[in-house]
Amino acid sequence: MSGSVLILGATSAIARGTAGAFAARGHDLYLAGRDMAELPRIAADIRLRYGVEVRFGLFDAVATDTHAAFLQTVIDEMKGLCGVVLAFGYLGDPIAARDFSVGAKVIAANFTGAASILSHCANYFEPLKSGFIIGISSVAGDRGRQSNYVYGAAKGALSLYLQGLRNRLYSSGVRVITVKPGFVDTAMTYGLPGLFLVASPQHIGACIARAPDKSADVLYLPWFWRYIMLIIKHIPEPIFKRLKL
Amino acid sequence: MATLVTSISGWGRYPAQTCELERPERYADLRPNAPSVIARGQGRSYGDAALNENGRVLLTERVNRMLDFDTEQGILRAEAGTTLAEILPVIVAKGWFLPVTPGTKFVSLGGCVAADVHGKNHHHDGSFGEHVLALEMILADGSRVTCSPSESPELFWATVGGMGLTGIIGEVTLKLSPVTSAYMHVQNRAADNLEQLFALLQDEDKDDRYSVAWIDCLARGAQLGRGVAMFGHHADADYLPPSLGGPLNAKPGRTRAMPFNFPGWALNPLSIGAFNEFYFKREGKKENPFLSGYDAYFYPLDGITEWNRMYGKRGFVQYQCVIPDATAFEGIQSLLEELSASRRSSFLAVLKRLGEQGRGMLSFPLAGYTLALDLPIHDEEGLLGLLNRLDEIVLRHSGRVYLAKDARLSSRSFHSMYPRHDELMSIKNQIDPGNRFGSSMSRRLGIAGGRR
Numbered sequence: 001m002s003g004s005v006l007i008l009g010a011t012s013a014i015a016r017g018t019a020g021a022f023a024a025r026g027h028d029l030y031l032a033g034r035d036m037a038e039l040p041r042i043a044a045d046i047r048l049r050y051g052v053e054v055r056f057g058l059f060d061a062v063a064t065d066t067h068a069a070f071l072q073t074v075i076d077e078m079k080g081l082c083g084v085v086l087a088f089g090y091l092g093d094p095i096a097a098r099d100f101s102v103g104a105k106v107i108a109a110n111f112t113g114a115a116s117i118l119s120h121c122a123n124y125f126e127p128l129k130s131g132f133i134i135g136i137s138s139v140a141g142d143r144g145r146q147s148n149y150v151y152g153a154a155k156g157a158l159s160l161y162l163q164g165l166r167n168r169l170y171s172s173g174v175r176v177i178t179v180k181p182g183f184v185d186t187a188m189t190y191g192l193p194g195l196f197l198v199a200s201p202q203h204i205g206a207c208i209a210r211a212p213d214k215s216a217d218v219l220y221l222p223w224f225w226r227y228i229m230l231i232i233k234h235i236p237e238p239i240f241k242r243l244k245l
Numbered sequence: 246m247a248t249l250v251t252s253i254s255g256w257g258r259y260p261a262q263t264c265e266l267e268r269p270e271r272y273a274d275l276r277p278n279a280p281s282v283i284a285r286g287q288g289r290s291y292g293d294a295a296l297n298e299n300g301r302v303l304l305t306e307r308v309n310r311m312l313d314f315d316t317e318q319g320i321l322r323a324e325a326g327t328t329l330a331e332i333l334p335v336i337v338a339k340g341w342f343l344p345v346t347p348g349t350k351f352v353s354l355g356g357c358v359a360a361d362v363h364g365k366n367h368h369h370d371g372s373f374g375e376h377v378l379a380l381e382m383i384l385a386d387g388s389r390v391t392c393s394p395s396e397s398p399e400l401f402w403a404t405v406g407g408m409g410l411t412g413i414i415g416e417v418t419l420k421l422s423p424v425t426s427a428y429m430h431v432q433n434r435a436a437d438n439l440e441q442l443f444a445l446l447q448d449e450d451k452d453d454r455y456s457v458a459w460i461d462c463l464a465r466g467a468q469l470g471r472g473v474a475m476f477g478h479h480a481d482a483d484y485l486p487p488s489l490g491g492p493l494n495a496k497p498g499r500t501r502a503m504p505f506n507f508p509g510w511a512l513n514p515l516s517i518g519a520f521n522e523f524y525f526k527r528e529g530k531k532e533n534p535f536l537s538g539y540d541a542y543f544y545p546l547d548g549i550t551e552w553n554r555m556y557g558k559r560g561f562v563q564y565q566c567v568i569p570d571a572t573a574f575e576g577i578q579s580l581l582e583e584l585s586a587s588r589r590s591s592f593l594a595v596l597k598r599l600g601e602q603g604r605g606m607l608s609f610p611l612a613g614y615t616l617a618l619d620l621p622i623h624d625e626e627g628l629l630g631l632l633n634r635l636d637e638i639v640l641r642h643s644g645r646v647y648l649a650k651d652a653r654l655s656s657r658s659f660h661s662m663y664p665r666h667d668e669l670m671s672i673k674n675q676i677d678p679g680n681r682f683g684s685s686m687s688r689r690l691g692i693a694g695g696r697r
Contacts, residue, residue, distance in 0.1 A: 013270055013307065038271050041324070045310035048335055187270045191247035 004028040004078035006071075008059060008117060009088025011038045013186040014136065017205025018085055023050035025209055027082070030074045032059035061088050061113030062105075071120045083132040083212060084121045086114055091151055091188055103150040110154035115161050122165055125174045132175040132212040135162045139180045139220070142229045145245040159218075166217055177211050178218045182225035197222070246274065253302070256553055257291035258560030259622055259652055262298040262685060270307040272324065275415055276387050277303070283684040284413045286326060286353025290360060291563045292652025293685035294408055300683070303413065305355055311335065312416065319421035320378065325355030325414040330547075337539070338493055341421035342479065344376035350544050355414040360649035361406030361608040364543075365455035365477070368600040370422075372610050374405030375603055381416035385677040389415065394604075403672040406605030408648055410673065410682050410693050425482035426492035429455075429542040432476050435529030439470020439581065443574050446474055446598045446614075454478040459528065460594040461521040462618070463514060465585050470578065472596065473528045480536055517590040555592075556621045564632055565617040565647040566639045567599055573614040576642035580616055580635055587631045591618040606665040606672075607692075609647045617650070629653055648686065659690040669693055 005022045007015055010031035019029055023046045031043055031054060039056040047054045055077055059070055075081055090109035092102050118133060125131035140148055141155030159178055166176035183189055183198045199222045207221050220226035235243075246267060254261040269275050281300035288295055295302065305326035313322040316339045321332065329343060330350040336342065347362040356362075358380065363372040370376075379393040380401060392401040404411045434451065436442035442458050445451060453476035460472040482492035546552050553561070568576030577596065584591065595617045602611040622628055636658050639646060645662035646654050660666060673680070673693040680693070687693060 011271070035271065037273055041272060041310045041312060044312045048311045048314050049331070187246070187268070190268050191249035191266075 002026050002028075003082025004030060004053075004080065006030045006032060006074055006078075006081050006084045006121075008032050008084065008086045009061070010042060010056070011035045012087060012089070012188075013201040014181065014184055014204050014208075015085070015087035016042055017201035017203075018087060018208045019046055019054075019205070020049070020202070021205040021209035022085075023052045023054070026050075026052065028053040028078060029055070030078050030081075031056040032070070032074070033088070034058065034060055059117075061109045061117065064113060064116035067117045068120050071117065071124065075124065081124070081131065083134065084118075085208065086118060086133070086135045088113070089136065089138070089155070091148070106150050107154045107157075110151065111157045111161070114158050118161070118165065122169060122174070126169060126172045129173045132177065133162075133165065133169075134177045134179060134208060134211060135159075136179045136181065136208075137162065139182050139225055139229050142180070143232055143240070147245060175212055177216070179208055179211070179221060180218065180225065180229070181221045182228065184221075197224070246278070248301070253288070253296065254560070255291050255293060255295060255652070256289050257562055257650075257652060258553055258556070258558075259562060260293055260296070260685075262293070262296045264297050264300065264302040266302050266304055268304040268307060272308055272310075272415065275303070275305065275308050275413055276383050277301075277385060277413065277681050280679075280681065281683050282413075282681060283687075284325075284355060284359075284409050286356040287328060287351050289349060289352045289356060290649045292650065293689065294360070294649060294651075295356075296685040297683065298685045305353060305413075308415075309353070314339070316341070319423060320418060321421060322416060322418040323354055325353060325358070325417055327354050328352060329354070329357070333539075336421055337424070337427050340424060340493060342424045342539070344420060344422040345370060345373045346543055348544065349547055350540075351547060354417040354419070355409075358405055358414055358417055359407060359409045361603060361605045361610075362649065363599065363610050365457045365597065367610055368452075368456070368598045369454055371600060372406075372603045372605070372608060374402075374605050374608065376420045376422075377405065377417060378420050379416075379418040380404060380414055382411065383413040383415050385412065385679060385681040393418075399668075399672050400676065402604045403606050403669050405603070406608035407669060408607060408686065408692065409684065410669070410687055411676060412682060424479040426480045426485055427494060427539050428480040428485060428489070428492070429477045429537045429539055430480040430484065430534055431531075431537050431542060432534040433528050433531040434474045434476070435472075435525070435532070436474060437471050438468055439574070439578055442470055442472050442474060442596065443577075443614075446596070451476060456598060458596040459524070460581070460596050460616075461525050462581065462584060462591040462594040463518045463521055469585065470581055471525065472594075473525060475528070477537075477542060479539075485536070514588065514590045517592050520592075556619075559622045559625075561619055561621045562628065562632065562652055563617060563619050563650040564635060565615060565650045566635070566644050567609065567611055567613050567615040567647070568639065568642045568644040569611060569613040572642045576638060576644060577614055577616055579638045579642075583631070583634055583638060584618065587627075589620060589628070589631060591620055593617070593619040606669045607648065607663055609645065609649070611645070613644065615647075617647075648690075651686070654690060656689065656691040659692070666692065 005027045007019050010033045043054040043056045092106040137159045138155040140152040141159045162178045183195045185198045249266045252261050252263050279301035283297045284303045285295035308324045309326035311323040319341045345364045357373045361372045361374045455477040458474040464471045597615050599610045
């Protein structure tokens with residue numbers, strides 16, 4: 001399969017790994033993000049390594065009123081899209097739980113912004129009867145924990161949104177894939193204590209780029225996180241509420 | 246930005262020290278964020294050059310984007326964390342090659358500049374810094390400046406070979422070298438002793454763009470310095486059999502990993518002697534020219550990832566020195582005799598002719614012959630005693646020890662070996678008076694005001 005892929009939030013390590021993996025499969029790319037100093041660097045690099053066309057532009061998840069025009073620009077520039085990867089996310093600070101002004105930003109970026117751009121993407125792909133939408137959610141969205149429940153709630157909402165979208169677009173032949181990464185070796189996790197079995201962003205990226213060819217609707221990465229989360233989700237609430245997680 | 250406090254070491258796994266690691270992912274975050282900082286690329290220097298005990302070590306591995314490649318002129322601009330392994334497939338496909346490459350491709354561009362690395366073609370093409378057209382530096386005050394042989398040349402030549410002590414190397418612009426194929430034309434010649442080996446390396450008729458010699462360090466007496474000289478050049482596309490499937494199309498070889506640390510006794514005079522005998526016979530027989538992919542030719546050890554684990558948990562020291570032409574033969578002979586008398590075996594010993602001294606103030610190469618030895622650490626004290634005796638021989642012959650390989654040179658020896666240190670010092674006083682850029686090595690050797 002070829003065609004152009006739009007990466008939303010293209011400057012994170014996972015996004016870079018994903019973009020590289022799609023480019024290695026021959027896809028042209030449109031890299032979208034806020035950091036206009038980093039985007040041209042990443043674009044130039046992927047162009048040189050993989051010989052595909054890479055364009056980039058400013059995209060702000062929180063500025064939802066710009067999303068429709070932004071997507072149209074991308075579609076025009078790339079002469080159509082075959083897929084979209086939603087890779088942006090904002091962890092915020094654990095303090096977000098106490099101070100809602102921070103929590104509001106976490107929700108605005110991870111859920112409201114995501115729902116906004118994805119609704120435009122869905123409207124684009126539905127009549128085409130083809131294409132894929134990959135949303136990078138998080139295992140943090142599977143169960144609320146005291147350490148990051150605002151982030152978790154926003155990602156959990158994103159997972160539900162993707163689930164509904166998958167149901168809606170199934171009959172149109174548009175794939176909607178939910179990706180839930182566990183611990184990945186990125187700036188977000190670097191130096192954190194207590195991490196185990198940390199995956200490289202290149203590995204995660206390669207798995208994401210393969211996902212449209214496979215049948216799984218919900219992809220835990222690396223794969224064993226499905227079972228870790230299965231256990232965590234099944235801890236009875238009377239016990240779970242006592243845990244320091 | 247979050248940091249990680251942990252114990253790290255160089256490629257020789259000796260010494261290991263506790264450092265605070267920071268790993269930026271954005272170019273804008275490549276800046277000195279602590280009172281004492283040293284940049285570290287792939288950690289392939291052997292000793293303490295990229296260690297900063299109880300200080301900050303700035304990992305450049307994620308700042309590794311190739312930014313611009315002019316395929317007409319053969320000019321590549323890339324971020325300093327980019328490795329030669331990442332660059333090679335991109336440039337070879339377009340008919341270009343690295344102008345200079347060390348014996349591993351798993352090194353960063355920044356590291357190649359900071360150590361001013363050399364390759365088997367030094368006697369023709371000089372060291373890495375000679376081919377760098379420009380650098381973007383991040384200085385102690387966080388400012389970004391461009392330097393080149395014509396723009397701020399003092400900063401440029403202080404940085405080339407400067408072991409990261411002038412600032413953080415951000416971007417490197419490199420002039421590449423044209424090739425018509427991805428293959429090497431190679432020819433080996435055996436020598437029964439050191440005299441023959443020197444004669445081979447000096448012979449202008451036998452010489453080639455690349456030359457290097459392997460020495461059997463366990464051979465003694467009349468056979469002292471026996472070895473195999475290996476000559477090569479980039480094969481011309483017309484020379485290749487069509488079966489190779491396109492001249493620029495060499496596939497890199499398969500890599501295997503060293504699965505565990507060898508026990509300390511695995512490398513002993515007996516096992517090394519057996520290997521050397523086998524290797525001498527096998528390689529010495531290849532007197533007829535043969536073709537080799539560039540990967541197998543330049544990076545034989547890269548096929549085994551983490552080959553340093555062969556030396557066991559205690560690690561190893563690499564000793565590399567150069568002896569100027571005038572007394573090169575006598576100097577190398579004395580070094581080999583000293584090594585042979587110590588009954589210590591070097592698994593790998595390499596002799597290489599070097600060309601004219603470059604312009605980098607702390608650059609290692611000078612016109613003469615360089616000898617590199619890998620020495621496993623069994624008893625630390627005995628080994629360090631031997632190495633100090635080797636230093637004395639090197640000093641007596643006005644030679645020097647390569648800092649990128651070093652873990653134990655004395656400050657006094659360093660200052661005699663690197664007379665242009667004062668020039669670096671005066672640049673450093675202007676651009677980094679607070680001595681923000683420092684490493685365990687700079688403090689050990691007293692480079693550029695570094696002291697404990």
